[in-house]
Amino acid sequence: MRPGRRVFLRVAGSAAVASAAAVALGCAASGIRRRRLGMAIDVRKCVAADGCRSCIDACHRAHNVPAIPDVRHEVKWIWKEPFERALAVEDADTITAALRGRSVTVFCNHCDNPPCVRVCPTQATWARDDGVVTVDAHRCIGCRYCVAACPYGSRSFNWVDPQPFVPSPLSPYPARTRGVVEKCNLCEERLAVGQLPACVEACPEHAMVFGDLRDPASDIRRLLAERYAIRRRPELGTRPQVYYVI
Amino acid sequence: MFMFEKALRGGRGYWAWMTVLLAVAGAGAWSYGVQLQTGLGVTGLSRDITWGLYIAQFTFLVGVAASAVMVVLPYYLHDYKLFARVTILGEFLAITAVVMCGLFIVIDMGQPSRVLNVLRYPTPWSMMFWDMAALGGYLALNVVITRVTLEAERTGAAPPRWIRPVIVLSIPWAISIHTVTAFLYNGLPGRSFWLTAMLAPRFLVSAFAAGPALLILLCLGLRRWWRLRVAREAIGSIAVIVAYATATHVFFLLLEMFTAFYSQVPEHVLHFRYLYAGLEGHAALVPWMWASAGLAVVALVLLIVPATRSRDATLAVACAAVFVSLWIDKGLGLIVGGFVPSPLGAVADYVPTARELTITAGVWAVGAAMVTAFFKITTDVRASDR
Numbered sequence: 001m002r003p004g005r006r007v008f009l010r011v012a013g014s015a016a017v018a019s020a021a022a023v024a025l026g027c028a029a030s031g032i033r034r035r036r037l038g039m040a041i042d043v044r045k046c047v048a049a050d051g052c053r054s055c056i057d058a059c060h061r062a063h064n065v066p067a068i069p070d071v072r073h074e075v076k077w078i079w080k081e082p083f084e085r086a087l088a089v090e091d092a093d094t095i096t097a098a099l100r101g102r103s104v105t106v107f108c109n110h111c112d113n114p115p116c117v118r119v120c121p122t123q124a125t126w127a128r129d130d131g132v133v134t135v136d137a138h139r140c141i142g143c144r145y146c147v148a149a150c151p152y153g154s155r156s157f158n159w160v161d162p163q164p165f166v167p168s169p170l171s172p173y174p175a176r177t178r179g180v181v182e183k184c185n186l187c188e189e190r191l192a193v194g195q196l197p198a199c200v201e202a203c204p205e206h207a208m209v210f211g212d213l214r215d216p217a218s219d220i221r222r223l224l225a226e227r228y229a230i231r232r233r234p235e236l237g238t239r240p241q242v243y244y245v246i
Numbered sequence: 247m248f249m250f251e252k253a254l255r256g257g258r259g260y261w262a263w264m265t266v267l268l269a270v271a272g273a274g275a276w277s278y279g280v281q282l283q284t285g286l287g288v289t290g291l292s293r294d295i296t297w298g299l300y301i302a303q304f305t306f307l308v309g310v311a312a313s314a315v316m317v318v319l320p321y322y323l324h325d326y327k328l329f330a331r332v333t334i335l336g337e338f339l340a341i342t343a344v345v346m347c348g349l350f351i352v353i354d355m356g357q358p359s360r361v362l363n364v365l366r367y368p369t370p371w372s373m374m375f376w377d378m379a380a381l382g383g384y385l386a387l388n389v390v391i392t393r394v395t396l397e398a399e400r401t402g403a404a405p406p407r408w409i410r411p412v413i414v415l416s417i418p419w420a421i422s423i424h425t426v427t428a429f430l431y432n433g434l435p436g437r438s439f440w441l442t443a444m445l446a447p448r449f450l451v452s453a454f455a456a457g458p459a460l461l462i463l464l465c466l467g468l469r470r471w472w473r474l475r476v477a478r479e480a481i482g483s484i485a486v487i488v489a490y491a492t493a494t495h496v497f498f499l500l501l502e503m504f505t506a507f508y509s510q511v512p513e514h515v516l517h518f519r520y521l522y523a524g525l526e527g528h529a530a531l532v533p534w535m536w537a538s539a540g541l542a543v544v545a546l547v548l549l550i551v552p553a554t555r556s557r558d559a560t561l562a563v564a565c566a567a568v569f570v571s572l573w574i575d576k577g578l579g580l581i582v583g584g585f586v587p588s589p590l591g592a593v594a595d596y597v598p599t600a601r602e603l604t605i606t607a608g609v610w611a612v613g614a615a616m617v618t619a620f621f622k623i624t625t626d627v628r629a630s631d632r
C-alpha cells in the first residue's frame with residue numbers, strides 16, 4: 001500500500017508542476033501581441049457615392065456569391081442598407097441632410113462576442129485569433145440557428161442551388177452547395193497572401209479602412225482617434241468590429 | 247418485442263384508418279424527396295424568415311411530449327389512483343411527439359446527412375446540443391417506462407421496483423425538454439420577441455394545456471369508438487388541469503403584452519403589432535392570431551363552467567378549441583412573429599407552400615399512426631386481462 005501511495009503522490013506532484021508550467025507558458029504566449037482585425041467606413045464618403053456598387057461587385061465576384069433574382073432566396077455578403085436602418089436611427093426626419101435617405105455599406109461585423117458562434121451546434125462557424133468570424137461550409141448542417149442569432153442580418157442561407165446564379169468567370173474561391181450558411185469572411189483567403197480585403201481595394205472613394213485595431217499606429221486607429229465613430233447596435237454586447245465614422 | 251404484433255391485427259376500420267394515414271405519410275415522404283433534391287427553397291421560408299412551419303411544429307410538439315408529466319406526476323408522486331390507466335397513454339403520446347420532433351428537425355435542415363455532426367463535435371455552449379440531448383434522453387426514458395409498465399399490465403404482476411426511480415426521473419426531465427426548447431429562442435440578442443424570461447414558463451403552461459387537451463380528446467374518442475375505458479373521473483381531473491393551464495397561458499400572454507405596450511419600446515411592440523394588427527400592409531397572421539384568441543376565450547368559458555366541463559360533448563369542443571388555439575399561438579405566431587420585423591426592420595409575410603404543408607401533414611400522419619398503434623396495443627393488452 002505505502003509504495004503505491006508514494007508513487008501516486010510523485011506522479012500527481014509532477015503532473016501539478018507540469019500543468020503550472022503549461023499555464024505559465026500559455027501566459028507568455030498570450031504576451032505575444034495578436035492582431036485584432038477590423039474595419040472603419042467613412043460614412044460621408046460612402047453615401048456621397050450614391051449608387052456605387054464597387055465593393056459589392058468586387059466581393060461577390062471574388063467569392064462566387066450567386067446573384068439570385070428572387071429576394072427571398074438572396075445570398076449577400078456585403079450590401080447597401082438605408083442609413084437609418086443600418087444604424088437604427090429612430091427619427092429619420094431630423095438627421096443631417098447629407099445622410100437622410102442615403103444607403104451605407106453593411107456586412108458581417110466580425111463581433112468580438114459573436115452570438116452566431118455561440119449558438120452553432122457543430123462549431124461550423126468560429127472566430128479566429130485575429131477576430132475574423134468564418135464558416136466551414138462543409139461542416140454546416142444548415143440549421144440556420146446562426147442566422148436567427150445574428151442581430152445584423154449578415155448571414156445568408158442557400159435556399160436553392162447557387163451554382164446557376166454564380167457570375168462568370170468563376171474565381172478560385174470554393175463554391176458552396178444548397179443548404180449551407182455563408183457570409184463575409186473578411187477575405188481571409190486574401191489576407192493569407194498579404195492582400196487587402198476585396199471591398200477595401202475596390203472602393204473608389206477610399207471610404208473603407210482596414211487594419212489592426214490593437215496597433216495604435218495603424219490607419220484604422222488613427223482614423224478612429226481623429227473622428228467620431230459609431231457601431232451597429234453596441235447595446236447588444238456583441239462588440240462589433242466594424243466602425244462607422246460619421 | 248414491444249408487443250407490436252398486436253398492432254398488426256385489427257378490424258376493417260382500423261386498417262382503413264391506418265391506410266389513410268400511411269397514404270398521407272407517403273405523400274409527405276414524396277414531397278420531402280423533392281425538397282431534398284432541390285433545397286429548402288421549395289418552402290415559403292426566406293432570407294428574413296428563416297424558420298417557419300417545421301420549427302414551429304417541432305416547438306409545439308416538444309410541449310405535447312412534455313405534457314405527459316401532467317398525468318405521470320399526480321399518479322407517481324401523489325399516488326393519484328385515478329390516473330393509473332391514463333399514464334401510459336400520456337407516455338405513448340410523449341414518445342410519438344418526440345419522434346415527430348426529430349422528424350421536423352431533420353426535415354428543416356439544409357444538410358440532413360450531416361446531422362450527426364452535432365454529436366461528432368459536441369458543443370455544450372449551443373442550446374441545440376442540449377435540446378438534442380434532452381429529447382434523446384426523454385425518448386429513451388419513455389420507451390423503457392412504457393415497455394416495462396405495459397409488460398407488467400400484461401402479466402398482471404406489479405412492475406419491477408427499479409422502474410419507479412426511472413419514472414420519477416422522467417418528471418423533471420419532461421420540464422427540462424421544454425425549458426431547453428425555450429432557451430433555443432430566448433438567448434438571442436436582437437430577437438426582442440423571444441428575449442424574455444417568460445418564454446420558458448409560457449412554453450410550459452401552454453404545453454400543459456394543449457397536451458392534456460389532446461389526451462382528453464383521445465380518451466373520449468377511445469371511449470366512443472373503441473373498447474378502451476378511461477374513467478370519467480380521470481378525464482374530469484385532466485379537464486381541470488387543462489382549465490388551469492389555459493387560464494395561466496392567457497394570463498402570461500397578457501403579461502407579455504402589457505410589458506410591450508406600456509413600455510412602448512418599438513422593438514417589443516412591433517412584433518405584437520405585426521401578429522395582431524399587421525405591419526406595413528403585411529397581415530397574413532392577423533386572422534389566425536385573432537382566431538387563436540377567440541378559441542381561447544371559448545375554451546376558457548366551457549372549461550370554467552362546471553356543467554360544460556363535465557359533459558362529454560362540450561368538453562370535447564373545449565379541448566379542441568384549446569388545442570387549435572395553442573397550435574396557432576405556438577405553431578405559427580411564436581416562431582414567425584419573432585422574425586417579423588427583421589432586426590433590420592424588414593417586414594414580409596411568410597406563407598407556407600403546398601409542398602411544405604404536405605410534408606408537415608405527412609409527419610402528423612406518422613404521429614397519428616404511431617398513436618393509433620400504441621393505443622391499439624394498450625387496448626388489446628387490457629382486453630386480454632379482462
